[in-house]
Amino acid sequence: MKHGILVFIEHRAGAINKISYEAIAAAQDIGAKLNQPVSAVLLGANFQDLAQQVTAYKLDGVMYADNEKLAEYTPDGYADAMENVVRARDPFLVIFPHTYLVRDFAPKLSARFGKGVISDCIRAGLENGELVFSRRIFLGKIDADVVPNSDAPVFATFQSGAYRGETAEKGEGAAVETMAVEVGEIRMKPEPAFQEVKSAVDLTKAEIIVAVGRGIKGQENLQLVEKLAQILGGEVAASRPICDAGWLPIDRQIGSSGQTVAPKLYIALGISGAIQHLVGMKNASTIVAVNKDPEAPIFDIADYGIVGDIFEVIPALTEEVKKLKG
Amino acid sequence: MKIIVLMKQVANKDAILRINKDQTWIEESDLSYEVNESDGYALEESLRLKEKHGGEVVVCTMGAARVKAVIKDALARGADRAIHIVADDSLRPSPFAAASIIAGAIKDEHPDLIMSGLQSDDNSYAQTGVILAELLGLPHATIVIEVDASGEGLRVKRELESGWYQWYTMPKPALLTIQSGISQIRYATLKGIMAAKKKEIREVTPQMDANTASHQKVTKIYFPQKQKQTQFLGNGDAKAGAAMLADKLRTEARII
Ligand SMILES: Cc1cc2nc3c(=O)[nH]c(=O)nc-3n(C[C@H](O)[C@H](O)[C@H](O)COP(=O)(O)OP(=O)(O)OC[C@H]3O[C@@H](n4cnc5c(N)ncnc54)[C@H](O)[C@@H]3O)c2cc1C
Ligand SMILES: Nc1ncnc2c1ncn2[C@@H]1O[C@H](COP(=O)(O)O)[C@@H](O)[C@H]1O
Numbered sequence: 001m002k003h004g005i006l007v008f009i010e011h012r013a014g015a016i017n018k019i020s021y022e023a024i025a026a027a028q029d030i031g032a033k034l035n036q037p038v039s040a041v042l043l044g045a046n047f048q049d050l051a052q053q054v055t056a057y058k059l060d061g062v063m064y065a066d067n068e069k070l071a072e073y074t075p076d077g078y079a080d081a082m083e084n085v086v087r088a089r090d091p092f093l094v095i096f097p098h099t100y101l102v103r104d105f106a107p108k109l110s111a112r113f114g115k116g117v118i119s120d121c122i123r124a125g126l127e128n129g130e131l132v133f134s135r136r137i138f139l140g141k142i143d144a145d146v147v148p149n150s151d152a153p154v155f156a157t158f159q160s161g162a163y164r165g166e167t168a169e170k171g172e173g174a175a176v177e178t179m180a181v182e183v184g185e186i187r188m189k190p191e192p193a194f195q196e197v198k199s200a201v202d203l204t205k206a207e208i209i210v211a212v213g214r215g216i217k218g219q220e221n222l223q224l225v226e227k228l229a230q231i232l233g234g235e236v237a238a239s240r241p242i243c244d245a246g247w248l249p250i251d252r253q254i255g256s257s258g259q260t261v262a263p264k265l266y267i268a269l270g271i272s273g274a275i276q277h278l279v280g281m282k283n284a285s286t287i288v289a290v291n292k293d294p295e296a297p298i299f300d301i302a303d304y305g306i307v308g309d310i311f312e313v314i315p316a317l318t319e320e321v322k323k324l325k326g
Numbered sequence: 327m328k329i330i331v332l333m334k335q336v337a338n339k340d341a342i343l344r345i346n347k348d349q350t351w352i353e354e355s356d357l358s359y360e361v362n363e364s365d366g367y368a369l370e371e372s373l374r375l376k377e378k379h380g381g382e383v384v385v386c387t388m389g390a391a392r393v394k395a396v397i398k399d400a401l402a403r404g405a406d407r408a409i410h411i412v413a414d415d416s417l418r419p420s421p422f423a424a425a426s427i428i429a430g431a432i433k434d435e436h437p438d439l440i441m442s443g444l445q446s447d448d449n450s451y452a453q454t455g456v457i458l459a460e461l462l463g464l465p466h467a468t469i470v471i472e473v474d475a476s477g478e479g480l481r482v483k484r485e486l487e488s489g490w491y492q493w494y495t496m497p498k499p500a501l502l503t504i505q506s507g508i509s510q511i512r513y514a515t516l517k518g519i520m521a522a523k524k525k526e527i528r529e530v531t532p533q534m535d536a537n538t539a540s541h542q543k544v545t546k547i548y549f550p551q552k553q554k555q556t557q558f559l560g561n562g563d564a565k566a567g568a569a570m571l572a573d574k575l576r577t578e579a580r581i582i
Binding site: 075076079099100103104105107108110111112114115116117118119120132135136137138139140141142143144145146147148149150187188189190191192193194195196208214232240241243244245246256257258259260264265272285286288289293295297299300301302303304305306307308309312313316317319320321323324325 | 337339342343345352363367420421422425447448449450451452453456457459460461465466467468469485486487488489490491492493494495496497505506507510540541542543544545546547548549550552553554556557558559560562563564565567568569571572573574575576579581582
């Protein structure tokens with residue numbers, strides 16, 4: 001019988017990744033709506049204590065899949081282990097946080113069940129008794145409602161921030177069930193993770209950030225942005241394409257693969273507002289967005305917005321600030 | 327080294343998107359298209375590996391007749407030949423279906439390496455490459471930003487979250503999903519554009535069987551609901567907007 005929801009707990013460097021609690025919250029929410037029990041699964045080698053931590057949440061059980069080949073993450077190892085667990089537990093739904101690690105192996109796992117993943121969801125709810133997932137497409141500009149169109153198990157991942165980790169219900173009584181899993185040949189050999197040498201600029205300390213995106217068109221136009229940043233006493237930052245093109249060094253990049261900042265003021269100039277950018281700056285106290293497209297997703301999190309051409313707005317704003325500063 | 331690079335055509339990033347009448351997809355009649363961002367980087371990396379190690383770069387694109395533009399551009403930049411999987415756009419295959427169809431189309435190619443983008447800018451499934459690797463029994467690495475193919479196998483640098491990286495080694499053949507920014511993309515030269523005209527484009531018309539059935543069905547698309555009350559300033563007048571903004575930043579936000 002297919003039943004229950006299984007939620008994948010990600011950990012790294014000996015600690016549970018906090019986004020896993022968001023996945024628990026998602027699973028509990030869907031479980032409550034469908035009256036289905038939720039259990040968690042954690043993979044590793046001698047990580048029983050981490051699995052034990054998960055029992056603090058209101059869960060039906062915590063599965064701990066142990067194999068020495070799971071000491072460090074590899075897609076081969078994780079796909080094999082999760083396949084074991086899913087086949088043994090037979091859940092109707094498997095939920096993951098949408099992390100880089102999950103992106104790396106969940107599609108491989110789902111392919112073994114002859115399907116893909118309903119990936120990067122922002123919501124899930126019931127419509128006429130049917131489970132409907134919502135995901136954001138076109139770089140955040142449009143939402144799509146998606147229904148699983150197959151037999152169980154359904155695999156779904158949730159975007160960071162879709163559910164709040166603090167809302168995951170605590171509980172007691174879930175026991176850790178250790179499960180021996182079979183893991184085949186591991187073809188990829190990981191080397192230790194590392195960070196590039198610390199950059200010269202630490203944007204996390206900046207109070208004012210003037211960030212620029214692809215709307216700036218060419219490297220030669222960056223001086224407009226630099227002038228505005230200078231007059232405001234702020235730092236220049238950028239979205240990924242600007243750093244990809246080599247117009248600004250990578251240590252100026254804001255977002256999921258760059259820096260995460262929370263300045264007093266963040267001015268986004270010609271940035272559309274893709275989720276990978278938003279996660280790096282959405283906690284700024286005041287957010288200003290300038291974009292010629294009134295539907296740009298960046299406006300969704302902006303306190304102040306100007307719909308217009310940055311090539312008109314930037315010089316005008318520079319002048320106005322200069323006036324105010326006297 | 328023989329490399330297959332997957333390239334998808336997507337709506338132009340600057341296009342103003344409209345939703346079609348039955349809310350199943352965007353209005354495509356007057357849309358302009360471009361190549362998916364990370365796929366352009368996957369092609370560039372393929373061409374660089376070929377220049378270093380010799381071999382062949384084969385572009386593989388699935389879509390309607392219009393995707394020939396992506397193929398022609400890739401051939402002009404230096405790809406050697408192309409496979410066009412001619413597929414009805416209204417099909418909009420799920421990532422598993424797309425990977426199955428692509429697997430079928432390239433099954434006799436036996437490449438040393440397959441590269442795809444890390445995700446499509448329209449559907450953003452972030453899966454097609456990984457599923458294809460599994461269907462073909464290949465090891466894979468995702469979000470790759472550096473490739474060293476000088477040894478027996480491959481050594482690749484993967485991007486992890488928030489400024490962390492990791493190197494992986496794996497045997498060939500393998501599949502890599504490429505992150506934007508891996509290297510600076512070249513332009514097509516006039517010579518390249520002329521040479522492209524003589525290059526082979528193999529058309530494949532896939533069998534639409536059970537695999538084509540979508541395991542995830544898009545029931546409806548719509549514009550997201552706004553969550554935040556944004557104060558819009560200037561009402562279309564850039565100068566007025568800038569003046570109001572400066573004032574707000576001083577009086578309301580107290581930053582200036
Ligand atoms: C795994 C992964 C990690 C990623 N990591 C990051 C990251 O760390 N940081 C990051 O930023 N991105 C990241 N991205 C990329 C992200 O998805 C977007 O592609 C990127 O943020 C888009 O940058 P942009 O807004 O500058 O460009 P676009 O999306 O092209 O937007 C340009 C905007 O400028 C506007 N515009 C154009 N001309 C003008 C004008 N004259 N005046 C006013 N407005 C104008 C347009 O309307 C548009 O909204 C990542 C993606 C993936 C898949
Ligand atoms: N129709 C297609 N034709 C060629 N390549 C594709 C197609 N769809 C997806 N891909 C490849 O798979 C990658 C991931 O796409 P997706 O899984 O939709 O996010 C893309 O960056 C492309 O390299």
